[in-house]
Amino acid sequence: MSKDNATSFDMEDTLKKYRAGVQIMVEGAKAQTGQTPKEVIWAKNKAKLYRYEPTVEKRYPVPILLIYALINRPYVLDLMPGNSLVEYLVGKGFDVYMLDWGIPGDEDKNLAFENYVLDYIPRAVKKVLRAANAEELTMLGFCMGGTMTAMYAALFPGKPLRNLILLTAPTDFTTENTGLYGLWTSEKYFNPDHMAEAFGNIPGDLVDTGNRMVKPVTNYVGSYVTMWDRIMQDKSMDTWLAMNKWVNDGIPFAGAAFRQWIREFYQQNKLVKGEIKLRGRRVDLSNITCAVLNIAGKKDHICTVPQAEATMNAISSADKEFFVLDAGHVGLLTGSDAKRTLWPKISTWLELHSR
Amino acid sequence: MSEESKDQGSIDPMELWKQWSDASVKMWTSVLDGDKEKTFMDPYGMYRPWLKTVEEAQEQLKSNPLRLMDPNVALKEWFEAITAAWAKAAGAGGDPLGLTTQWLEMMEEARAKLFQGGTIPADPFTFFKQWYDASSETWSEIVGEMIGAEKFVEIASQFMDSYTSFYQIARRQNEEYFRNLQLPTRSDIARVAGLVVEMEEKVDRIEDAFEDFEDGYSKVATLEAVESLDGRLESVEKKLDALPSSLEKMKAEAVGGLESRLSSVESKLEAFPAALEKIEAVEALSRRIGQVESKLDQVLDALVKFTTNHALDTQKAAEASGQTNTTATIVPRKTAKKNAKRPEVSSSESE
Numbered sequence: 001m002s003k004d005n006a007t008s009f010d011m012e013d014t015l016k017k018y019r020a021g022v023q024i025m026v027e028g029a030k031a032q033t034g035q036t037p038k039e040v041i042w043a044k045n046k047a048k049l050y051r052y053e054p055t056v057e058k059r060y061p062v063p064i065l066l067i068y069a070l071i072n073r074p075y076v077l078d079l080m081p082g083n084s085l086v087e088y089l090v091g092k093g094f095d096v097y098m099l100d101w102g103i104p105g106d107e108d109k110n111l112a113f114e115n116y117v118l119d120y121i122p123r124a125v126k127k128v129l130r131a132a133n134a135e136e137l138t139m140l141g142f143c144m145g146g147t148m149t150a151m152y153a154a155l156f157p158g159k160p161l162r163n164l165i166l167l168t169a170p171t172d173f174t175t176e177n178t179g180l181y182g183l184w185t186s187e188k189y190f191n192p193d194h195m196a197e198a199f200g201n202i203p204g205d206l207v208d209t210g211n212r213m214v215k216p217v218t219n220y221v222g223s224y225v226t227m228w229d230r231i232m233q234d235k236s237m238d239t240w241l242a243m244n245k246w247v248n249d250g251i252p253f254a255g256a257a258f259r260q261w262i263r264e265f266y267q268q269n270k271l272v273k274g275e276i277k278l279r280g281r282r283v284d285l286s287n288i289t290c291a292v293l294n295i296a297g298k299k300d301h302i303c304t305v306p307q308a309e310a311t312m313n314a315i316s317s318a319d320k321e322f323f324v325l326d327a328g329h330v331g332l333l334t335g336s337d338a339k340r341t342l343w344p345k346i347s348t349w350l351e352l353h354s355r
Numbered sequence: 356m357s358e359e360s361k362d363q364g365s366i367d368p369m370e371l372w373k374q375w376s377d378a379s380v381k382m383w384t385s386v387l388d389g390d391k392e393k394t395f396m397d398p399y400g401m402y403r404p405w406l407k408t409v410e411e412a413q414e415q416l417k418s419n420p421l422r423l424m425d426p427n428v429a430l431k432e433w434f435e436a437i438t439a440a441w442a443k444a445a446g447a448g449g450d451p452l453g454l455t456t457q458w459l460e461m462m463e464e465a466r467a468k469l470f471q472g473g474t475i476p477a478d479p480f481t482f483f484k485q486w487y488d489a490s491s492e493t494w495s496e497i498v499g500e501m502i503g504a505e506k507f508v509e510i511a512s513q514f515m516d517s518y519t520s521f522y523q524i525a526r527r528q529n530e531e532y533f534r535n536l537q538l539p540t541r542s543d544i545a546r547v548a549g550l551v552v553e554m555e556e557k558v559d560r561i562e563d564a565f566e567d568f569e570d571g572y573s574k575v576a577t578l579e580a581v582e583s584l585d586g587r588l589e590s591v592e593k594k595l596d597a598l599p600s601s602l603e604k605m606k607a608e609a610v611g612g613l614e615s616r617l618s619s620v621e622s623k624l625e626a627f628p629a630a631l632e633k634i635e636a637v638e639a640l641s642r643r644i645g646q647v648e649s650k651l652d653q654v655l656d657a658l659v660k661f662t663t664n665h666a667l668d669t670q671k672a673a674e675a676s677g678q679t680n681t682t683a684t685i686v687p688r689k690t691a692k693k694n695a696k697r698p699e700v701s702s703s704e705s706e
Contacts, residue, residue, distance in 0.1 A: 014478070044559060105545065105548055106544075107545040107546070109545075126563075130566070180502065184511075189508045190512060199519070199522065216502065225487050225491075
């Protein structure tokens with residue numbers, strides 16, 4: 001091959017890579033996500049309850065119900081084959097279920113935590129117990145889903161809830177612990193009512209922007225530098241595409257729940273003080289007595305370590321463990337580090353608590 | 356339709372957007388002209404100097420295009436043009452967050468790091484990657500400080516308030532406009548969807564009730580179970596048939612027995628007042644005996660006193676006459692009240 005030919009070949013390859021990169025930037029990342037086989041066993045409004053099809057013989061009688069946050073999509077827990085917490089747990093012989101809140105429409109702008117914690121979750125729990133033919137279950141809540149799960153556990157202590165796993169779930173919203181969120185959502189500068197009145201449901205893009213602005217350079221620039229780097233070095237793009245798709249796949253936040261989240265949690269820090277009331281029922285975290293595994297990430301800027309750690313003092317469980325990983329909010333869930341640290345930790349703890 | 360929207364006349368959405376656009380242009384013009392009396396907050400103020408300086412930098416670069424053929428020279432030119440323009444912008448003021456100064460510092464640092472190696476890569480991505488690696492840390496710190504500043508949050512808050520107000524008005528006007536065109540609006544569809552959701556909730560409650568019943572009480576009714584129930588029901592019916600005659604019989608026996616028991620109770624009750632009267636009479640007698648007893652006690656006390664005094668007198672008289680006599684000493688003896696009717700007399704021999 002002559003030098004000219006080699007140069008022309010390189011140029012062609014480089015142009016091809018640029019085309020691929022530009023296409024991703026313009027059209028957005030496309031990836032197959034949430035591929036672990038599942039069936040819908042119950043649906044209510046936009047919410048769906050999935051049961052993951054077992055791939056091995058069921059080894060533990062206690063089913064696991066995964067509860068995700070109201071913002072972002074839950075398929076990050078089942079990102080892609082080989083990089084999925086759900087797939088891992090199913091492969092270990094657990095009976096796994098997941099509650100997907102769906103995408104709220106304009107008609108759902110009045111959905112509040114009362115609806116989610118008192119109507120949706122208890123029904124989902126019943127459906128799981130029926131489907132699994134079980135009397136007890138484990139609940140695993142991620143981020144805001146963890147906070148909601150903790151509220152459910154406080155309001156419905158005892159059976160059927162046997163184990164509770166909280167993954168980066170904030171319960172203490174003291175301003176000193178909430179970082180930039182504390183400043184941005186302070187009563188002095190932020191009135192959630194204005195936004196809820198204007199938009200009804202808070203647009204997903206707006207919520208995403210708020211989350212990404214905590215680390216703007218990394219999220220807005222660093223992520224694409226990584227993309228270009230991977231393209232140029234001919235590295236696999238699957239994980240990057242799946243993650244990027246998830247990051248840009250934000251969903252609206254139901255207006256009433258958004259108001260509560262900002263006002264009662266961030267601005268007034270009512271949960272850890274035992275002042276949250278759902279339909280007149282006080283949410284007292286000290287009612288939680290089941291076995292608890294509470295996990296936080298050192299590099300998590302969305303739920304900081306103290307925000308999650310506060311749960312340990314608030315609950316009454318005799319069997320409780322706080323586990324801190326050297327990871328960020330999402331990095332904790334997926335990738336090679338998660339496979340090595342988080343997933344085995346959860347699985348081992350569950351094996352001991354699910355017999 | 357909300358009351359608020361009724362009060363406002365409908366405007367063509369395009370007209371509304373035009374008004375918003377005009378207002379925005381006016382605001383930007385005012386800001387760019389350096390209007391000191393401006394009343395609008397400029398949320399994009401931080402970008403204006405940058406846009407202006409990029410334009411100036413481009414002009415500088417165009418003035419000597421041949422030098423741009425060499426990437427090293429081109430990049431140096433670019434850095435110098437940009438930093439000079441930004442320095443100028445910083446000198447002119449109008450940078451409430453102090454971004455320009457920080458940006459300049461970062462550019463200087465990045466330039467130093469980039470040119471440290473001597474050669475600049477021809478590939479744009481490699482250059483960008485190097486530039487990012489050289490500057491991202493500082494850049495992150497600068498942006499972190501900026502977005503963590505109260506001033507930034509204050510500006511963002513004002514911008515958000517302004518935007519939500521406009522959005523709300525625009526949304527209301529759009530609703531009104533399409534309503535006037537007799538077209539269903541988004542809120543109409545949401546209302547119908549809301550009804551569907553409510554209906555679903557009712558179905559869910561019925562389903563819950565069924566499931567609770569299934570889980571809590573019921574078992575599948577088999578043919579054997581039904582036949583068994585039929586037999587038991589027949590047996591109960593037979594027993595019920597026999598019940599009236601048994602009741603009649605029981606009634607006759609029971610009534611007779613009850614009558615005699617009632618008579619017995621009546622006679623006992625009649626004897627009760629007489630018994631009560633007797634008890635009262637006994638109590639009255641008891642009271643009177645008590646009174647007599649107390650009087651006898653008083654008499655006894657008086658008698659003892661008298662006898663004692665009389666004996667002493669007699670003894671004194673005998674001593675005085677030198678005679679020794681056998682004297683009778685009356686010794687009072689305490690007895691139970693009911694027996695204490697008279698003193699007992701005992702004999703003693705004097706020495």
